[in-house]
Amino acid sequence: MSPGAPLRLAFTHIPRRLWAGGYNYQSNLFAALSKFRSGEFAPVLFAGTGDDDADLAPLAAIPDVEVVRSAAFDGRVGLAAALAWGLDREAVAEFRTHRIDAIFEAARFFGWRLPYPAVAWFPDFQHRRLPQLFPATARWRREAGFRMQIASGRTVMLSSESSRRDFRKFYPGAKNEVCVVRFATGPSPAFLTANPAEVVAQYQLPEKYFYLPNQFYTHKNHQVVVDALAILADRGFDAVVCASGSTEDRRERGYFDEVMAGVRSRGLEKRFRHLGMIPLSHVYALLRGCTALINPSRSEGWSTTVEEAKSFGVPMILSDLEVHREQTGGTASYFGTEDPAALADHLVRLAHDSAAPFARSLVPDQDDRVAAFATDFANAVQRARQCYGTTT
Numbered sequence: 001m002s003p004g005a006p007l008r009l010a011f012t013h014i015p016r017r018l019w020a021g022g023y024n025y026q027s028n029l030f031a032a033l034s035k036f037r038s039g040e041f042a043p044v045l046f047a048g049t050g051d052d053d054a055d056l057a058p059l060a061a062i063p064d065v066e067v068v069r070s071a072a073f074d075g076r077v078g079l080a081a082a083l084a085w086g087l088d089r090e091a092v093a094e095f096r097t098h099r100i101d102a103i104f105e106a107a108r109f110f111g112w113r114l115p116y117p118a119v120a121w122f123p124d125f126q127h128r129r130l131p132q133l134f135p136a137t138a139r140w141r142r143e144a145g146f147r148m149q150i151a152s153g154r155t156v157m158l159s160s161e162s163s164r165r166d167f168r169k170f171y172p173g174a175k176n177e178v179c180v181v182r183f184a185t186g187p188s189p190a191f192l193t194a195n196p197a198e199v200v201a202q203y204q205l206p207e208k209y210f211y212l213p214n215q216f217y218t219h220k221n222h223q224v225v226v227d228a229l230a231i232l233a234d235r236g237f238d239a240v241v242c243a244s245g246s247t248e249d250r251r252e253r254g255y256f257d258e259v260m261a262g263v264r265s266r267g268l269e270k271r272f273r274h275l276g277m278i279p280l281s282h283v284y285a286l287l288r289g290c291t292a293l294i295n296p297s298r299s300e301g302w303s304t305t306v307e308e309a310k311s312f313g314v315p316m317i318l319s320d321l322e323v324h325r326e327q328t329g330g331t332a333s334y335f336g337t338e339d340p341a342a343l344a345d346h347l348v349r350l351a352h353d354s355a356a357p358f359a360r361s362l363v364p365d366q367d368d369r370v371a372a373f374a375t376d377f378a379n380a381v382q383r384a385r386q387c388y389g390t391t392t
Contacts (some may be wrong), residue, residue, distance in 0.1 A: 006042040006064070009381065010100045010116075012073060012108050013047035016055050017246045017277065020215050021304040022106065022123070024280075027059055028185045032374040034063045035186065040378065042066065044098055046091070048074040058190075058280075070094050083148075086113035102381055105154065109145050112152035117388030119179075119380055120154035122146060124301030125166045126219055133218050133298075150174050155384035157181050157377075159302035162323040177387050179380035182327075184369040185307045187284055187362070194281040196289035196359040203275055203286075206240050208351055210317070211290035213283055213305050214297065215245040216256040221296040221319065226262055227340035228347060229271045239347045241294065244275045244283060284308070288360045292317050292350045295324070298337050302327060310369075312360040317346045 014022035026045075033041045044066045047056055051069070060067045072090035082088040088110045095103070095116065103110065103118040110118070127134050127142045134142070150156070155177045158164050164180055200209070214220040225241055232239050247256035263272045278286075287293065287308060292315040295305050300323050307327070309316050316332035318324040324332065333350070335342035 006039055007381070008042045008044055008099055008101045010095055010098075010103045011043055011045045012104075012106060013045055013051055013056065013059075013067075014106065015051060017052075017248060019107075020245055023055065024185070024304050024308075025123075025183060026106075027062070028183070028370075029373075029377060030059060030062045030065050031186055031188060032184070032370045033377070034065070036371045036374040037378050038064070041381075044068060044100060046070060046073045046094060050074060058188075062188075066098075068094065068098055082109050082111035085111070087111035088114075102385060104381075105149065107145075109148055112148065114152070117381075117384040118154050119157050119384045120149040121157045122149075122163070122167065122301075123159060124163060124299055125170060126299035128166070128170050129299050130219055146171075150176055153387070155179065155380060155387055157380050159183055160323050160326055162321075162326055163301050177383050179376070179383055181376040181380050182373060183302050183304070183307055184366075184373040185304070185311050186366065186370040187308070187311060191281045191284050192288075194279075194285040196285040199282050199285035200289055202282075203242065203273070205242055205273070205286075208291045208354060209240045209242050210292055210294050210347060210350075211286050212241055212243040212294045212296075213245055213287070213308075214243070214295065215249075216247045216259070217249045218255050219298045221298050221337055222259050223262070224296045224319075224337060224340050224343060225294060226259060226266070226268060226272055228343040229268050230266050231340055231344040232347065233266075233268065233271065235344075237348055237351075238271070239351060240271055240273065242273045242275055242286065244278045244286070246277055247274075285359075287314060288312050289358075290314065291354045292333075294343075295319065296335075296337065296343070297321070300324065306332075311362055311366055313363045314360060315350055315354070317343065317350065 011026055014026060016023040030043050042064050045059055046068050049069055049071050056067050059065055072094050091110055103116045105118050105120045127139045131139055150171055157179050158167060161180060212225060249255050263269060293305060293309040294317045295303055296319050300321055318332045318334055319337045320334040333346045335346060
């Protein structure tokens, strides 16, 4: 790295269809760094040869972001070498070719002999909190990855104080530098061009609807929403929840089909609407026009959908998780993850209390929160470089 030159920071592409939250996280991070730490960082995103152009194009369009395609980042190529020999040689060769200065490790381990400072992002600890939702091999792989990153002396980045407490509980002997970096979204103007009223009409939604934009992972707990709608149907109250997001959960492949079979068997097809994977501009349009956002998840590190709702001042109905209360400062409506009756009551109340539909705009303090996110991330990278310098 030359004096005054931006730090070339390596990222690994996260496909949106596999983990929309991770994709959105990196997209917002790149935009935040470009806007608030301009000239300090040059994110270099390494993608596989088969990764979707539709995913990569919006990221490449963010100022200062460089996208590199390489077979070294196809699937789990290099993992065996990282485990056996301590180094993913093919990935490191690409890092050298592209003059990388530091690494952001997200769901990928490059080896304990990695010759770069690295920040290891642990999004959450759901495999420890909800082990029953993971096949044994998936749970072991995730735990082994965390432990190897800890043992390798990585600077660990967490998204909340709740996660920090979990980290200290589950890994009490860890001596790693730990940084809490609270995610904040700064939606690109390009994603705010869709007219909410037109998008609502396109999907044939009523004027008042609730929005659930969570991927169909088992822990996201869509079932409690279906149960709440069944309770409201019995009461004769008409509420509509529209859901969007990928149906792919590699841990429990039949989960989406099971939920939707229950929707059909209970006659709730008009009340629970799944829209599929929709454009991000439509996601933001539906969020801006909804009665309230719902996040019924059983586990979160720092919810992307909650953060996006905060960006527009959207009312929220959230599962009563410690991190949800931390993220919203106690301003949302909360319900137990196994309490559909409480959720049903919240739906009725907010439906009655909501005004006529209108398109929300970004809240006034949005830039302040995104600037803080960029600064905290920059500080985490700096700590990783300092720690690396003292151990090499």
